[in-house]
Amino acid sequence: MMADQRKTIRVDLQLIADMIEPNTRVLDVGCGDGTLLDYLGAFKQVDGRGIEISMEGVNACVSAGLPVIQGDADTDLADYPDDAFDYVVLSQTLQATHAPRQVLEHLTRIGRRAIVSFPNFGHWRVRGHLFLFGRMPVNKTLPYQWYDTPNIHFCTIKDFVVLCREMGVTIERSLSLDHGGHRRRIGSHVFFNNILGGQAVFVLSR
Amino acid sequence: MDSPNHNSAQGTDLPKLADDQVRLDAEGPLRLDCGVALDHVTVAYRTYGTLDAEKSNAVLVCHALTGDQYLAESHPITSKPGWWELMVGPGKVLDTDRYFVICPNILGGCMGTTGPKEIDPATGRPWGLSFPVITVADMVRAQAMLIAHLGIEKLFAVIGGSLGGMQVLEWAASYPERVFAAVPIAAAGHHTAQNIAFHEVGRQAIMADPDWCGGDYQSAGKHPHRGLAVARMAAHVTYLSETALHRKFGRRLQDRAGITYGFEADFQVESYLRHQGSTFVERFDANSYLYITRAMDYFDLAEAHGGVLAEAFRETPVRFCVISFTSDWLYPTSESRAIVHALNAVAANVSFAEITTEDGHDSFLLDEPEFREVLQGFLNGAADHRGLPRGRR
Numbered sequence: 059m060m061a062d063q064r065k066t067i068r069v070d071l072q073l074i075a076d077m078i079e080p081n082t083r084v085l086d087v088g089c090g091d092g093t094l095l096d097y098l099g100a101f102k103q104v105d106g107r108g109i110e111i112s113m114e115g116v117n118a119c120v121s122a123g124l125p126v127i128q129g130d131a132d133t134d135l136a137d138y139p140d141d142a143f144d145y146v147v148l149s150q151t152l153q154a155t156h157a158p159r160q161v162l163e164h165l166t167r168i169g170r171r172a173i174v175s176f177p178n179f180g181h182w183r184v185r186g187h188l189f190l191f192g193r194m195p196v197n198k199t200l201p202y203q204w205y206d207t208p209n210i211h212f213c214t215i216k217d218f219v220v221l222c223r224e225m226g227v228t229i230e231r232s233l234s235l236d237h238g239g240h241r242r243r244i245g246s247h248v249f250f251n252n253i254l255g256g257q258a259v260f261v262l263s264r
Numbered sequence: 265m266d267s268p269n270h271n272s273a274q275g276t277d278l279p280k281l282a283d284d285q286v287r288l289d290a291e292g293p294l295r296l297d298c299g300v301a302l303d304h305v306t307v308a309y310r311t312y313g314t315l316d317a318e319k320s321n322a323v324l325v326c327h328a329l330t331g332d333q334y335l336a337e338s339h340p341i342t343s344k345p346g347w348w349e350l351m352v353g354p355g356k357v358l359d360t361d362r363y364f365v366i367c368p369n370i371l372g373g374c375m376g377t378t379g380p381k382e383i384d385p386a387t388g389r390p391w392g393l394s395f396p397v398i399t400v401a402d403m404v405r406a407q408a409m410l411i412a413h414l415g416i417e418k419l420f421a422v423i424g425g426s427l428g429g430m431q432v433l434e435w436a437a438s439y440p441e442r443v444f445a446a447v448p449i450a451a452a453g454h455h456t457a458q459n460i461a462f463h464e465v466g467r468q469a470i471m472a473d474p475d476w477c478g479g480d481y482q483s484a485g486k487h488p489h490r491g492l493a494v495a496r497m498a499a500h501v502t503y504l505s506e507t508a509l510h511r512k513f514g515r516r517l518q519d520r521a522g523i524t525y526g527f528e529a530d531f532q533v534e535s536y537l538r539h540q541g542s543t544f545v546e547r548f549d550a551n552s553y554l555y556i557t558r559a560m561d562y563f564d565l566a567e568a569h570g571g572v573l574a575e576a577f578r579e580t581p582v583r584f585c586v587i588s589f590t591s592d593w594l595y596p597t598s599e600s601r602a603i604v605h606a607l608n609a610v611a612a613n614v615s616f617a618e619i620t621t622e623d624g625h626d627s628f629l630l631d632e633p634e635f636r637e638v639l640q641g642f643l644n645g646a647a648d649h650r651g652l653p654r655g656r657r
Contacts, residue, residue, distance in 0.1 A: 083611075105613075107613065107614075113617070113618060113620065116616070116618075117617050117619075117634060117637065117638055119615075120585065120615045120616075120617050120638045120641050120642055121637045121638055121640070121642075122645070123641050123642065123644055123645020123648065124615070124645070125583065125613050125614060125615045126616075127586075127604050127608070127614055127615060127616035128616055128617060128618055129604075129616075134605070134608070137605045137606075137608040137609045138608050138609065138611065139609060139610070142611035143611070
């Protein structure tokens, strides 16, 4: 019912939703108000679960009939067994975790595939902002001042690719998204996408 | 039941049943964890709403330690509204236009279900302390017998707070194929040392009352009112929170201008607790209090499954909604979270919400809008999955 009222979802969520096969099991880590889970349930018949740190988000989800628990990506992923889900989604949350590498290890352990999206700190606007003004960037994608941001572990697309290599994680697909919503395949073109991509979406597997 | 009516059944004199009681001889005997097989188990229960033709819309509500089957109607002894009247009724969270709600008095209770107050069919006298020690699993077995008697193969939901929540967990662990959705509220997978400690205070208060008569007060025509009232007073404090007590009473005096330098109820909080104690003894049996608190103390779902709580739920098809309250220090959120962790470990379908409130453990009995929304949302979602038609309203 909810999905009928909002068939359009955020462009990065739509991108993730398009990567998920119908009739699969999905865990959305940091699911917010449940937009993606709701969409996946309505349009892809997905058996979805969520973890959300904010109580407002959790209560909104449960009140809407979505199976969501109050929890923390840094502490609560350890409970889940290996290969419990077809996909584990971490959308725009990695940069807010205390131990991103550990979280990524859990994601690829719990899910056959992990789908991770994050804001790219290597984007030209971020670089330009730092270069020209000498201050931490504040814009639509990164709306917080440095002193009250939940985002404590920013990375660039290149940083992320290097970490995946170090962890021995396979990058199955990678896309960048610019501020106009245009998507580009990253593949081996890390250098350009690291400048042009406002956000990135990676599909990972072990 | 001073003079039981003697209607002969299977050669034994059994008390006559009231309209809302059923004797589960066909489903019995009830095999208890302590090894005793209990014959002629009687369960008193109330229902609200209508069971649909497929018998798919039944919701079992499990009551707490001092609750009973009078869920959504005036209580026959106290004339007070039902203990969950806020939640149960047409158009309410447990919509009786949509669901068939069943609430049985638990085994060991004192409102018509087999318990220490009732007559032992073998002797014709009240059970008293000769009643076998029961467990939460035994309570659930008795309920399962009732549900079988009603011809219901699968409950749409089992819901309960506190001890009711423990029964919900036991239901899901023991009869996963007979439960579609389970909602343990303000509960725990085991009783902690603190929980046991408070119960022991209550039991000792009862047993210290000379009118307890070694448990045989019914024969002596007495009831340990003072001991039971003290037990209730101590327990009642654990159901609230310091913030709630402060807000309700502070250090305000009861109908007096100053302290009296005596031991009357100078403070409002004393007067309130004394009232709680004295009204409780009108409707509750002291031995029932001993037996039920014992059952709660013995509850440890993990221990019953090799020490690993998750093993209680392996491969469970049940959808869970675990709910806790921020100010509940009797069964704190950490206990609910342990249940959620166990359910996650077996990748069960689980929702978990912690409701922000100052009202302590008893919040599940009170008007908490956020709690109502979460429960309603979960039930609606589950009912849609189960294919139950929406209520009329």
